[in-house]
Amino acid sequence: MTLLELTDVTAFYGPVQVLDAVSLSVPDGGAVGILGANGAGKTTTLRAISGTVRAGGSIVFDGKDIRGLRPDQVAGLGIAHVPEGRGTLGDLTVRENLRVGAYKRKDRKGIQSDIDYCIDLFPQLKERIKSNASALSGGEQQMLAVGRAIMSKPRLLLLDEASLGLAPSTAKTVYEAIRRLRIESGIAMVVVEQNANLAFTLVDSATVLETGRNVLTGSSAELKGMDEIRRAYLGG
Ligand SMILES: Nc1ncnc2c1ncn2[C@@H]1O[C@H](COP(=O)(O)OP(=O)(O)O)[C@@H](O)[C@H]1O
Numbered sequence: 001m002t003l004l005e006l007t008d009v010t011a012f013y014g015p016v017q018v019l020d021a022v023s024l025s026v027p028d029g030g031a032v033g034i035l036g037a038n039g040a041g042k043t044t045t046l047r048a049i050s051g052t053v054r055a056g057g058s059i060v061f062d063g064k065d066i067r068g069l070r071p072d073q074v075a076g077l078g079i080a081h082v083p084e085g086r087g088t089l090g091d092l093t094v095r096e097n098l099r100v101g102a103y104k105r106k107d108r109k110g111i112q113s114d115i116d117y118c119i120d121l122f123p124q125l126k127e128r129i130k131s132n133a134s135a136l137s138g139g140e141q142q143m144l145a146v147g148r149a150i151m152s153k154p155r156l157l158l159l160d161e162a163s164l165g166l167a168p169s170t171a172k173t174v175y176e177a178i179r180r181l182r183i184e185s186g187i188a189m190v191v192v193e194q195n196a197n198l199a200f201t202l203v204d205s206a207t208v209l210e211t212g213r214n215v216l217t218g219s220s221a222e223l224k225g226m227d228e229i230r231r232a233y234l235g236g
């Protein structure tokens with residue numbers, strides 16, 4: 001079953017159109033990458049899905065057209081956005097940030113067991129649980145941002161450049177945890193990355209954007225085999 005289907009999506013900042021025609025298909029439980037250079041429209045595509053930019057075309061989630069819904073309505077349907085720059089709340093502790101992710105839930109036991117799960121997934125957060133988010137390293141903040149998203153019990157996770165600014169070993173740790181999350185939870189994912197090597201450890205398929213359009217779409221295996229992908233995105 002297809003969980004999310006974007007067809008010819010356009011997007012605008014004021015009068016300026018930055019997505020021309022973006023299409024994307026995410027199977028239930030699947031993980032799809034969006035690759036592309038700076039400014040290609042990757043972040044804007046995620047914003048179109050989460051309702052934080054004005055968009056045209058069709059965005060269907062779980063059989064329902066969600067284009068034009070408010071961000072809180074989209075979140076309420078089970079779409080969690082881990083934005084570029086992480087968006088953790090610096091004045092709140094790690095535990096409080098995790099609880100904020102669960103603010104719509106009433107199942108106290110479930111919330112606690114999901115906090116435990118986040119800590120199991122990202123053990124570094126355990127000793128930081130009472131620290132303010134602002135005191136965390138970049139890698140820990142990224143882990144917290146993913147953890148906070150998990151706490152809403154989403155069906156779909158939108159991940160924007162989870163590796164940005166992290167040391168390679170930290171980025172790898174974060175991606176391994178997200179891969180484990182994917183296997184254990186079955187949460188579907190849209191994974192925006194400039195680091196295609198990392199993205200391909202997580203996604204089954206991907207699309208490459210250039211100036212707000214898809215220029216290549218295929219399975220991870222197909223894309224990894226293409227010369228133009230290797231040259232532009234895989235350092236070879
Ligand atoms: N808030 C904004 N206002 C106006 N233009 C923007 C804004 N955010 C991004 N853009 C422009 O939209 C285009 C796509 O940006 P973005 O989606 O952030 O690309 P990417 O995430 O692939 O780097 C770029 O040309 C960028 O300059």
Ligand SMILES: [Mg+2]
Nearest residue numbers: 042043044084
């Ligand atoms: Mg971006």
